[in-house]
Amino acid sequence: xxxxxxxxxxxxxxxxxxxxxxxGAGSGHPGGSLSCVxxxxxxxxxxxxxxxxxxxxxxxxxxxxxxxxxxxALYSILASCGYFPKEELKNYRKLGSMLQGHAxxxxxxxxxxxxxxxxxxxxxxxxxxxxxxxxxxxxxYCLLGDGEMQEGQVWEAAMTAAQHKLDNLxxxxxxxxxxxxxxVARIKNEDPLAVRLRxxxxxxxxxxxxxxxxxxxxxxLFGQAAGKPTAIVAxxxxxxxxxxxxxxxxxxxxxxxxxxxxKALEEIKREKI
Amino acid sequence: xxxxxxGPAGSKATRDGFGEALLQLxxxxxxxxxxxxxxxxxxxAEYFKKEFPERFFNLGIAEQDxxxxxxGLSKVGLVPFICSFAAFWANAFxxxxxxxxxxxxxxxxxxxxSGISVGPDGATAQALEDIAAMTALPNMSVVCPADAAEAExxxxxxxxxxxxxxxxxxxxxxxxxxxxxxxxxxxxxxVLKDGAGAAIIACGHMVSESLKAAEKLSKEGIEARVINMHxxxxxxxxxxxxxxxxxxxxxxxxxxQVNGGLGSAVAGVLAxxxxxxxxxxxxxxxxxxxxxxxxxxxxxxxKEDDIIKAVKRAVSRKNGGG
Numbered sequence: 001x002x003x004x005x006x007x008x009x010x011x012x013x014x015x016x017x018x019x020x021x022x023x024g025a026g027s028g029h030p031g032g033s034l035s036c037v038x039x040x041x042x043x044x045x046x047x048x049x050x051x052x053x054x055x056x057x058x059x060x061x062x063x064x065x066x067x068x069x070x071x072x073a074l075y076s077i078l079a080s081c082g083y084f085p086k087e088e089l090k091n092y093r094k095l096g097s098m099l100q101g102h103a104x105x106x107x108x109x110x111x112x113x114x115x116x117x118x119x120x121x122x123x124x125x126x127x128x129x130x131x132x133x134x135x136x137x138x139x140x141y142c143l144l145g146d147g148e149m150q151e152g153q154v155w156e157a158a159m160t161a162a163q164h165k166l167d168n169l170x171x172x173x174x175x176x177x178x179x180x181x182x183x184v185a186r187i188k189n190e191d192p193l194a195v196r197l198r199x200x201x202x203x204x205x206x207x208x209x210x211x212x213x214x215x216x217x218x219x220x221l222f223g224q225a226a227g228k229p230t231a232i233v234a235x236x237x238x239x240x241x242x243x244x245x246x247x248x249x250x251x252x253x254x255x256x257x258x259x260x261x262x263k264a265l266e267e268i269k270r271e272k273i
Numbered sequence: 274x275x276x277x278x279x280g281p282a283g284s285k286a287t288r289d290g291f292g293e294a295l296l297q298l299x300x301x302x303x304x305x306x307x308x309x310x311x312x313x314x315x316x317x318a319e320y321f322k323k324e325f326p327e328r329f330f331n332l333g334i335a336e337q338d339x340x341x342x343x344x345g346l347s348k349v350g351l352v353p354f355i356c357s358f359a360a361f362w363a364n365a366f367x368x369x370x371x372x373x374x375x376x377x378x379x380x381x382x383x384x385x386x387s388g389i390s391v392g393p394d395g396a397t398a399q400a401l402e403d404i405a406a407m408t409a410l411p412n413m414s415v416v417c418p419a420d421a422a423e424a425e426x427x428x429x430x431x432x433x434x435x436x437x438x439x440x441x442x443x444x445x446x447x448x449x450x451x452x453x454x455x456x457x458x459x460x461x462x463x464v465l466k467d468g469a470g471a472a473i474i475a476c477g478h479m480v481s482e483s484l485k486a487a488e489k490l491s492k493e494g495i496e497a498r499v500i501n502m503h504x505x506x507x508x509x510x511x512x513x514x515x516x517x518x519x520x521x522x523x524x525x526x527x528x529x530q531v532n533g534g535l536g537s538a539v540a541g542v543l544a545x546x547x548x549x550x551x552x553x554x555x556x557x558x559x560x561x562x563x564x565x566x567x568x569x570x571x572x573x574x575x576k577e578d579d580i581i582k583a584v585k586r587a588v589s590r591k592n593g594g595g
Contacts, residue, residue: 062348105376112348116371122338123372126345126353133306133328134349153368156338164330 002046007212008273010045010080011037015241015268017076017089023261025072025093028101031251032145033073035176035209035236040077042215043141052082055108061138062111062127066120067145067174068102069253075099075107083109118151120144121171125161128169128229139223142171147179150188155200161229162201169229170222171202174209176238180252197231209234241268284446287477288385290424291442292317295354298432299325305432306346308332308339310357315444316385318356336361340368340380347378352432359384359400359441366406373437374410381431382407385442387417388478388528389556389573390566392445399561400441405533407439408506415506416459417441417535419480420449423503426457434459441477443528445566448481451501462509468496471584471591472516472523476502476535479526479554479575486580497524497584508538510546517547522587524552526580528570531555550590552583 014037022028043063044050051057065074072092079086084098084107091097098106102115114120124142131138148154161169175193177184185191197204203225207214215234222230238252239245242264256264298305299321309331313319322329332339336357343353362369362384373380387400407415416431416438418424424442431438450465465480466487475483480501487497498520500512517523523543525536536553543551556573570576 112344113371113376116367119337119341119368119372122341122368123345123348125338126342126347127349128345129330129342130346130349130351133346133351136349153335153337153341156333156335157341160332160335160338160342163333 001216004212005273007041007045011041011212012268012271012273014041014073014076014080016265017080018072019256019261019264021072021076021089021092022255024090025255027093027255028072029069029253030245030256031178031238032067032174032176033070034240034242034245035238036070036073036143036174037240038210038212038215039143039172039174039234040073042212042219044077044081046216047219048141049138052109055083059138062124062140064112064114064120064124064140064142065103066114066142067117067148068114071101071103074103074110078107078109081109117145117148118153121154121157122160124169124171125157125166128166129164131168140169142169144171144173146173146175146177146184146190146193149173149190149193158197158200158202165227166229167223167225167227170232171229172232172234174236175233176236178238178247178249178252180249182249194231194233197233201228202231203228204231204233206233206235209236210240241271243267284448285421286444286446287418287421287424287442288317288444290418290421291383291428291440292320294425294428296320296324298429299328302352302432304350305352305354306330308343308353308355310334310336310339310361312357315358316356316383318354336365337368340365341372343380344372344376344378347380352379352381354381354383356383356385358398359387359403360398362403363406369413369437370410374412377412378437379435380437382437382439383442384439386444387441388443389561389569389575390443390445390478390528392566392569393563395563396560401528401530401556401561402533403439403441404505404527404529404535405537408533408538412437413506414438414504415441416504417476418503419477419501420447420451422449422453423451423457427503430457430459443478445478447478450481450484457503460504460507460509462512463501463503464498464512465501466499468498469519470495470497471588472498472500472520473526473580473584474500474502474513474516474523474535474539475526476505478528482575482577483526483580486577486584489577490581490584495584495588502535505535505538508542510542513539513542514547517543517549522550522591524554524580524583524587526554528575529555531557550587552587554580554583
């Protein structure tokens with residue numbers, strides 16, 4: 001078990017980078033970026049086998065960010081791991097920058113370009129199936145948003161993963177309960193998500209997505225259900241860590257201004273770990 | 274589904290040529306994998322399935338998932354061929370756009386049963402807009418062979434190219450019109466009959482109709498060149514311009530909507546590089562209907578006589594007529 005306090009500290013730093021990156025660009029998606037912070041920290045600092053100095057290392061585990069709009073979170077954690085200089089985050093969403101508005105494979109460490117919701121799980125399935133065909137032992141992780149679970153393709157893919165026994169695949173749903181225009185439950189209710197995924201043949205569990213210990217334990221359980229893909233339904237809060245952003249759909253796709261940024265950063269820095 | 278059109282002796286469907294080539298490729302290249310949308314018997318992917326069941330996956334009736342899974346497989350170094358009816362790939366357009374093309378994945382999309390001549394199943398199964406959709410996507414190439422032998426060669430050729438490619442095939446048997454000895458060169462059109470009175474640029478099943486039309490025209494004193502434009506994107510600009518300069522009148526022929534197909538691609542080249550009178554033989558912004566292939570080709574003005582009329586109109590415009 002890694003040092004939980006250290007992971008919490010890393011999560012705090014990641015939140016700061018995310019907010020500064022989005023504020024610097026003047027646009028982006030803070031809500032869904034802040035909600036998946038502990039998940040990314042658990043993956044990149046604990047679970048994933050990866051080499052930031054060699055992003056194309058053949059034996060690496062694959063991570064697909066299906067919720068491609070949370071690119072600020074993905075780019076920030078990759079920069080913090082050393083895939084590219086942190087300075088680069090200042091160019092996020094600017095003309096000529098590699099840091100495109102949605103997750104972009106031209107960025108070292110980004111496995112696949114995403115941004116049209118609902119597409120990532122199929123791609124992850126393909127990689128997991130490919131690993132089996134090629135007899136490789138890498139694992140495939142896919143982070144989905146709860147909003148994109150409304151796309152039919154996700155459920156097509158859910159059936160494929162179970163049918164083909166992709167037990168080298170782990171889908172994590174950032175279940176923050178809020179999509180662009182309101183609460184997920186009021187727009188198209190998908191709860192109880194883990195139960196539904198189990199019905200589709202998955203090994204699925206619910207966790208508190210903001211508790212690093214919970215995240216670590218769940219990631220460790222992945223791989224223990226032979227012949228079944230694993231789904232971790234991570235219950236999170238949209239905009240987590242910033243009081244005026246938490247649970248508010250308004251912050252799905254809006255950058256904080258200067259004043260809002262300093263208020264947000266103050267809150268994050270002040271939070272006791 | 275009823276039986277399709279019966280072609281003349283020795284005729285064969287392009288899907289058959291594809292199926293045979295895919296099986297051969299499977300023997301030569303262990304990285305080739307095939308995904309099917311529950312139509313492997315119809316698409317002829319079945320030949321591959323029988324010999325290589327471990328590299329064949331029927332992902333069910335789920336075109337979007339098939340396209341995305343193929344994208345993932347390609348990123349692990351495999352070469353996926355995905356097979357369904359051309360009409361049903363419309364369901365996966367968004368996935369082709371982002372997962373396959375934006376990520377420049379080495380995915381070969383095979384659409385059989387294209388065009389109106391597929392017949393009795395009616396409009397929902399007749400792909401008449403797939404060339405338009407596929408050519409609009411960056412990184413995507415589009416290949417539409419004229420006969421079974423060419424389909425076989427084209428299948429092998431596209432397997433060797435890294436990147437997304439759409440292979441447009443038909444269900445019906447078509448006469449053999451290409452030279453078996455001649456290699457298939459991706460992006461390079463084939464002149465099947467020479468002539469400088471007009472030029473007919475056709476793809477797929479319309480190549481054989483165009484050759485029949487050219488023969489009849491020849492008897493009337495019009496020597497029409499017939500060009501098999503098997504690669505629609507990237508289009509062979511050089512051959513189009515050459516035809517325009519030497520023949521001065523162009524007709525395009527395709528089993529596709531008039532908007533965004535081969536005709537539009539040729540028009541784009543002509544307008545920019547060498548404007549000459551152009552007539553398009555294509556479906557005029559309409560859905561098809563049920564009927565036998567031959568009946569439909571007649572009803573939607575896609576027969577040799579329609580090509581002949583179009584050539585005459587183009588020649589008359591070249592000579593200053595209306």
